[in-house]
Amino acid sequence: MSAPLLEIENVSRAFGGVRALDGVDLRVNQGEILCIIGPNGAGKTTLFNIISGVMRPSSGDVRFQGESIVRWSPQRIAAAGIARTYQIARPFARLCVRDNVAVAALVHERTLERARRAAQDVLESVGLATLADRPAGSLTLTQRKRLEVARALALRPKLLLLDEVMAGLTPTEIDTMAAFIEQLRERGIAAIGGVEHVMRVVMRISDRIAVLDFGKKIADGTPAEIVADSRVGEAYFGTSLDDVGAAPPTKGHS
Amino acid sequence: MHAALIGQLTIDGLLVGGVYALSALGLNVIFGVMRIVNLAHGEFVIGAALLSAVLFERWHANLFVVLPLAFVLAFGLGALIQRAFLRRLPEDLASAEATSLLMTFGLSYFFVGAWLTFFSGNFRSVPYLTGAWTLGPFSIAQARLAAFVASGIIAVLLALLLRYTALGRSIRATSQNVQGALACGVDVERVRTLSFALGTAIAAASGCLLILIFTVNPETGANVTLASFAVIALGGLGNYAGTLVGAAVIGLAVSFTGYFATAQVAQAAPYVLFILVLLLRPAGILGKSGA
Amino acid sequence: MKGRTVIAFAIVAAVLALVPQFLNGYARSLLYITVLYVALAYAWNVISGYAGYLSFGQVTFFGLGAYTTAISVTRGNLPWWEGALLGGVISAALAVPLGYLMLRLRGAFFALGMLGLAQTLQVVANSWQLTGGGSGLFLPPGSNALPAYYWTLAIGLLTFAATLFIDRSAFGLRLQALREDEQVASTLGVQVTTTKVWAFVISAIVPGLLGGGYAWYLTYVEPVSAFATRFDLQAVAMTILGGIGTVWGPLIGGVLMSQVSEMLAAQYPQAYLMIFGGLVVVLLVFLPRGIAPAVSAALARHRARAAQGHR
Numbered sequence: 001m002s003a004p005l006l007e008i009e010n011v012s013r014a015f016g017g018v019r020a021l022d023g024v025d026l027r028v029n030q031g032e033i034l035c036i037i038g039p040n041g042a043g044k045t046t047l048f049n050i051i052s053g054v055m056r057p058s059s060g061d062v063r064f065q066g067e068s069i070v071r072w073s074p075q076r077i078a079a080a081g082i083a084r085t086y087q088i089a090r091p092f093a094r095l096c097v098r099d100n101v102a103v104a105a106l107v108h109e110r111t112l113e114r115a116r117r118a119a120q121d122v123l124e125s126v127g128l129a130t131l132a133d134r135p136a137g138s139l140t141l142t143q144r145k146r147l148e149v150a151r152a153l154a155l156r157p158k159l160l161l162l163d164e165v166m167a168g169l170t171p172t173e174i175d176t177m178a179a180f181i182e183q184l185r186e187r188g189i190a191a192i193g194g195v196e197h198v199m200r201v202v203m204r205i206s207d208r209i210a211v212l213d214f215g216k217k218i219a220d221g222t223p224a225e226i227v228a229d230s231r232v233g234e235a236y237f238g239t240s241l242d243d244v245g246a247a248p249p250t251k252g253h254s
Numbered sequence: 255m256h257a258a259l260i261g262q263l264t265i266d267g268l269l270v271g272g273v274y275a276l277s278a279l280g281l282n283v284i285f286g287v288m289r290i291v292n293l294a295h296g297e298f299v300i301g302a303a304l305l306s307a308v309l310f311e312r313w314h315a316n317l318f319v320v321l322p323l324a325f326v327l328a329f330g331l332g333a334l335i336q337r338a339f340l341r342r343l344p345e346d347l348a349s350a351e352a353t354s355l356l357m358t359f360g361l362s363y364f365f366v367g368a369w370l371t372f373f374s375g376n377f378r379s380v381p382y383l384t385g386a387w388t389l390g391p392f393s394i395a396q397a398r399l400a401a402f403v404a405s406g407i408i409a410v411l412l413a414l415l416l417r418y419t420a421l422g423r424s425i426r427a428t429s430q431n432v433q434g435a436l437a438c439g440v441d442v443e444r445v446r447t448l449s450f451a452l453g454t455a456i457a458a459a460s461g462c463l464l465i466l467i468f469t470v471n472p473e474t475g476a477n478v479t480l481a482s483f484a485v486i487a488l489g490g491l492g493n494y495a496g497t498l499v500g501a502a503v504i505g506l507a508v509s510f511t512g513y514f515a516t517a518q519v520a521q522a523a524p525y526v527l528f529i530l531v532l533l534l535r536p537a538g539i540l541g542k543s544g545a
Numbered sequence: 546m547k548g549r550t551v552i553a554f555a556i557v558a559a560v561l562a563l564v565p566q567f568l569n570g571y572a573r574s575l576l577y578i579t580v581l582y583v584a585l586a587y588a589w590n591v592i593s594g595y596a597g598y599l600s601f602g603q604v605t606f607f608g609l610g611a612y613t614t615a616i617s618v619t620r621g622n623l624p625w626w627e628g629a630l631l632g633g634v635i636s637a638a639l640a641v642p643l644g645y646l647m648l649r650l651r652g653a654f655f656a657l658g659m660l661g662l663a664q665t666l667q668v669v670a671n672s673w674q675l676t677g678g679g680s681g682l683f684l685p686p687g688s689n690a691l692p693a694y695y696w697t698l699a700i701g702l703l704t705f706a707a708t709l710f711i712d713r714s715a716f717g718l719r720l721q722a723l724r725e726d727e728q729v730a731s732t733l734g735v736q737v738t739t740t741k742v743w744a745f746v747i748s749a750i751v752p753g754l755l756g757g758g759y760a761w762y763l764t765y766v767e768p769v770s771a772f773a774t775r776f777d778l779q780a781v782a783m784t785i786l787g788g789i790g791t792v793w794g795p796l797i798g799g800v801l802m803s804q805v806s807e808m809l810a811a812q813y814p815q816a817y818l819m820i821f822g823g824l825v826v827v828l829l830v831f832l833p834r835g836i837a838p839a840v841s842a843a844l845a846r847h848r849a850r851a852a853q854g855h856r
Contacts, residue, residue, distance in 0.1 A: 052732050074731035084732055092725035095718075103722040107734035112715040150735055291653035293601075339826050344833040351652045353829060355599050356781065359656070360825025363778050367818030476774070480661050487654070522668045525661035533646055534653055 005030050005190050006051070006082075006159055007045050011060030012215075013046055020046040021057070022215040028159065033181060035193045035202045038212035041119070044194035045087055047212075048161045051078040051192075052084040083152035084161035087194075089144035093137030097128060100136045100147060104154035111227050119154060126150045126180075142173055149180070153200060160184060160191040166198045174198055178205050204229070258391040263509045265392055271505025272402035273463045276409055277478065278457030278485035278497050283412075286429035287449035289351065290340065293358040296479030297365035298328055298454050302461030303470050304369055307378035316382065317404070317462065324458040326329060332454025335361065336447045362475065369472035379469040401463040406460055425449055477521045481508070485527035503527065548711070558702050563692060577694045577762065578807045581755060582779060583799030584701035586787075587708055588751035589780035594790035595711060596744040597724030598648060602659030605666055606636040606749040608771035610756025612670060615682040615766040621676075625684070626696060628830035629757020636753025637746055644745035648663050648738070660774065681767030684760060693762035700754050705796070707747060712792045720744055721790070752776075775818070779806055782821045787826045788835030797836050 008026040012019060021043045028034050036044050037237050049055035051060075051062055053074035059212050069077055083104075092100050101119035102112065126146045131139065136147060145165060152160055161163045162181070166174050169236040178201045195202050202209065202223070209226045211219040219229045281295050302324040309315035309323075339361075343353045383396040416422035424445045427435040436442055464470070464478070485504050489496025504524045512520035561580070563572050566791070593599045610632030617628030647658050670676040707767075709834045711717035719740045723730040731737045780795075787798030809817035828835070 013599060054728055074728070075734050075736050078732055080732035086729065090726050090729045092722050092729070095721055095724060099718055099721075103718055103730065103735060104733040106715050106719070112713070112718060115715065155734060291657075293653070293657070339830055342830045344829070350642075352597060352599055353833070355653055355656050356785065357826055357829050359599075359601055359781065360822045362830070363775075363818045363822030363825065365822070367815045367820075367822060370815040370818065423748065476660065478663065480657060483657050484836070485652070515673065518668050518671060522661075522665045525665055528661065529658060532650055 003033075004028060005065060006192075007061075007063040008047075008051070009061045009063070011047070011050060011057045011062065012051060013043075013055065013058050013105055014111055019215050021050070023060070024212070024215070024217050026210060026217065026220070028192060029189045030158075031185055031190055032207045033185055033193070033205060034210060035195050035206040036210050036212055037199070037202060042198055042212040043215040044196075044212060045163055046215075048084055048140045048163050048192075048194060051077075052082060052159060064105050078104075081156070081158035083155040083157035083159070084159065085145075085148035085152050085163055085165060087163040087167065089141070089148045091136035091139065091144055091147055093135065095136055096133050097139070097147060098123065098132040101150050101154045104151045107155055108165050122150045122154045125153070142170075145169065145177075149210050157189060160189055161194040162191060164194055164196060166195055166201065168194075174201055181205050196212075259513075262392050263395060263513055264506065266398060267506035267509030268502055269395075269398035269402040269505070270508060271501040271503075272405040272465055273460055273467065274481060274504050275498055276405040276463070277482045277503030278489075278501060279409060279455060279494070280453040280460065281482050281486060282453075282491070282494065282497060283425070283456065284450055284453035285486075287425055288446055290354040290358065290450075291351075291483065292450075292453065293355060293479060294361035294365055294475075295453075295457050295482055296475035296477065297362050297369065297472075298332075298457035299461035299464060299478045299482075300470055300472060300475040301365060302328060303465035304373040304378055304457035306462045306471065307335055307380050307465055308373060310380045311378075312381060317400070317466075321404070321459055321462045323457045324462050328458030329455040331449045332451035333447050335454075336450040336493060340450065341443070341446070358468075362479070366472050366475060369475075373472060375471055376475065377469045377471045378465070380465050382466060395467075399465040401466045404463050405460065408456070412456065421445075421448060425452075431526050474521075477524075480507035480528065481524040484524040484531075487528050488531050497544075554706070556701075558698075561698055561702075562695070565691060570690070573690060573694065575689065575804060576786070576806070577697060579800060579803040580694070580701045581759065582783065582803040582806065583696050583796055584697065584704050584755055585752060585776060585796035586780045586783045586799045587701070587704040588748045588755075589777070589845035590708065590784050590790065590795050591711065591720075592741075592744050592748035594794070595717060595720040595724065595783075596741050597790075598741065598745070599652075600659040600748070601656050601774065601781070602661070602663035603748055603752055603780070604772055604774060604776040605659065605663045606640070607752035607756040607759070607776060608663070608666060608670065608768075609636055609639070610753040611760040611766045611771045612682075612756075613677055613753075614760045615677075615684055616675065618684050618761075619682050623844045625689075625757065625761045628753060629696065629761070632757040633750050633754035637750040640746045641742065643749075644742035648741050648745060649766060660706045660777075661679070663772050663774055665775075668774065669700055669766040676768070677766075679768065679770075681765055682842060684766075686762045686764045689761050689764060693758040696725035696758040696761075697755060701759070705750050708795075711747075716740065716743070724790075756848060775810065775821075778818075778821050778825070782825050782828070784835075786832075786835055788837030791835070791837040793837040794835050795841075797840075 003029040006028040008024060011021055011024045013021040024047065036047070038044055046055065052058050053069065053072050053076070057070060061068055064080060064082060069080070092103070098119050099117055101122050102115040103120070105118040106112070107116040107119055120129065120132060123132055126149055128146055128150060131143065139147060149165070165177055169177060181191060181193065182205050198203060206223055209223055210217055210222065211226065219226055221229070267355045275365060277299055281292060283292055284292050305324055306320040309320050338492045339357060340354065343350070343357060383400050386393045387396065416426060424435065424440045426439055428442055432442060481504055485497060485500040488500030488503055489498070504527065507523040507527050508520050511523040565576060568576065589603055592603070610629065613632035613635055614625055614628035617623040617631055618625050628730065647655060650658050662698050671679050711720065719730070719735045722733070722735055723737050723741060727737055756771070783798030783802050785798070786802065787796065788794030794799065806817070806821070809820060
């Protein structure tokens with residue numbers, strides 16, 4: 001196996017006295033889809049903030065393609081190929097949808113005109129092309145989620161961080177989003193998804209699943225291994241394993 | 255430098271600091287609930303100061319009459335401003351912070367103009383408590399001590415209000431989490447109005463005390479806003495204990511620069527401190543660093 | 546810029562350059578004041594309208610330019626326009642480190658930081674021998690008005706052109722993105738610090754250059770008028786009236802209000818503050834987007850209707 005795309009080594013982060021992350025290790029390979037599951041407050045968003053450079057870890061290291069990026073600025077990390085979305089969509093409300101995406105496309109395109117054309121292409125691919133001229137503030141929740149993804153894609157990332165992309169979506173929309181994430185694999189883009197609920201989908205689309213609980217990684221493995229892990233059942237799923245049991249155990253991708 | 259002089263300036267500075275602390279508390283109440291930094295704060299302070307100077311000139315009205323009067327008037331004015339304008343700020347123009355800053359910036363100039371019209375541009379003071387007590391090598395100006403003690407009393411009353419009354423609980427709940435407060439049945443709109451009114455009234459109270467110590471005119475309001483904001487910046491936004499430390503620091507800075515440089519330079523001192531602190535420790539001296 | 550824009554721009558520039566020949570002294574002074582205030586509003590609009598960093602102290606650079614010119618002329622025997630240029634250079638040179646420091650602050654901290662900076666420089670100018678203290682510095686009087694007008698006009702036109710460029714460029718898009726959400730902009734690859742420092746430098750260099758013309762025009766400089774925060778109040782009110790963060794906003798607001806502003810400030814300074822301060826408050830409630838967006842929406846409707854009519 002080649003060197004991992006992203007390596008997170010013993011990363012901790014404390015806020016005041018609270019340890020939001022406590023010695024987390026994680027690896028993501030090229031084109032791999034990793035889902036991090038854990039309840040709200042388990043540390044998923046903190047982890048995404050650290051990987052994307054918005055926050056520095058209290059200790060530990062993050063390496064992307066072999067290089068340590070913990071001291072890099074967010075913009076440098078974005079240009080290097082790590083894109084992220086936000087848990088609560090944060091569109092540039094008064095800019096039009098196309099320009100929202102063009103901001104990111106400018107990392108690769110030299111002129112605004114070309115960036116806008118590239119943005120239009122990305123909008124086609126996520127099904128927002130007809131709304132390109134609308135102010136982003138007028139989009140619905142679902143559309144905002146798509147815009148988040150479109151902006152991230154415009155960076156042409158090697159790794160996509162999807163913070164709670166499923167949250168607030170209807171079952172149909174969740175399936176659409178799941179299909180989209182599976183497409184990423186074909187395009188060779190790795191993804192880390194942070195997910196609180198919808199285990200059924202997580203089991204289906206993930207190559208690997210990591211479980212965070214109170215800032216600690218308590219399990220890491222294939223969907224089948226995670227389901228079999230009793231610690232996960234206790235810590236996260238509590239007594240109701242029905243939700244997980246209902247899903248097909250795993251869909252082999254190897 | 256003589257030790258007695260240092261001691262004297264320290265006493266003077268700490269006593270003034272009490273008034274700055276009160277003014278900053280008013281700013282902090284408003285910020286806590288509304289997330290608005292009221293740039294017109296200094297104008298409310300100065301308005302009350304000038305009012306008490308005029309009432310003293312005309313009728314020798316003393317502090318016990320003027321302070322409650324100014325408090326009530328400012329409370330009404332604050333409620334009116336919140337109801338008529340701040341509540342109706344557009345939500346999609348820019349960030350809420352930006353629009354509220356623009357609006358309170360406009361308000362501050364409106365009131366500078368209004369005070370100039372009512373009170374003229376003359377510098378005024380209240381020669382009310384002019385005596386001083388001697389304490390060993392130090393002299394303690396009665397006016398400063400009175401201002402300090404009164405500030406302390408008002409601050410304690412405010413703390414009691416926040417801790418033990420229904421309104422206080424609503425204010426604290428809204429400061430911590432608007433959604434949570436709403437869920438608990440708090441009438442957030444009403445709390446905002448009362449908080450802005452309360453913050454304005456506290457500004458007015460501190461103005462009545464400030465003029466026992468300083469000479470002011472309508473154009474000195476911006477300095478008061480800066481000094482009050484500097485207190486908060488030093489102590490950390492929303493950090494009440496920090497406010498006291500910040501106020502002491504600002505009081506000392508004003509007292510020492512006032513002696514060793516001109517009064518004008520002394521007015522710039524809080525600002526210089528403010529900038530230094532913000533640049534070195536953006537979250538304030540006692541505030542937590544980082545996000 | 547497209548061909549038609551360039552031609553329109555050249556015609557307006559030529560008209561504004563020729564007009565003073567046909568005006569008396571009073572009308573000329575009104576024209577000068579209008580161009581000056583419009584240009585100042587444009588400068589403010591870059592850092593505060595496009596980048597979203599509300600500055601209530603850009604007059605710092607205006608005063609700096611005015612004093613640099615006065616000192617250059619009275620103590621250095623330089624021609625005034627060299628002093629004014631120097632004022633622009635010093636403003637820009639100061640704006641770079643200042644921008645790196647101050648733009649780390651946000652919202653109220655930045656706004657009050659700039660306000661305090663202007664006040665502090667006013668204290669410095671008042672207390673320093675080099676700047677003539679409270680009485681200020683006097684420049685040789687003569688036929689100063691016309692050269693000052695042309696200087697101001699040239700800078701105003703350049704500032705307008707810069708705004709046109711910003712509005713249509715990648716730089717401008719990045720500015721607006723960081724105005725909307727700085728953290729998101731940074732995770733989308735925008736070099737936020739560099740971008741906003743550039744905006745700050747543009748918003749500093751323009752008043753820095755204009756200050757010199759103002760000093761030459763008035764033939765004296767003193768602390769209160771050179772660092773008058775009313776210039777920022779005025780820029781705020783005019784830009785909001787016209788439309789904050791738009792290409793035409795400062796022009797519309799500036800042209801509509803410069804005369805009133807000048808008349809009130811000279812004759813009824815108290816009323817001036819009440820009216821301009823009150824105007825900011827009232828506009829934010831009733832016309833927060835200003836005139837320009839309303840006009841362009843009406844134009845768009847008109848065009849749509851015309852297009853339908855042709856079918």
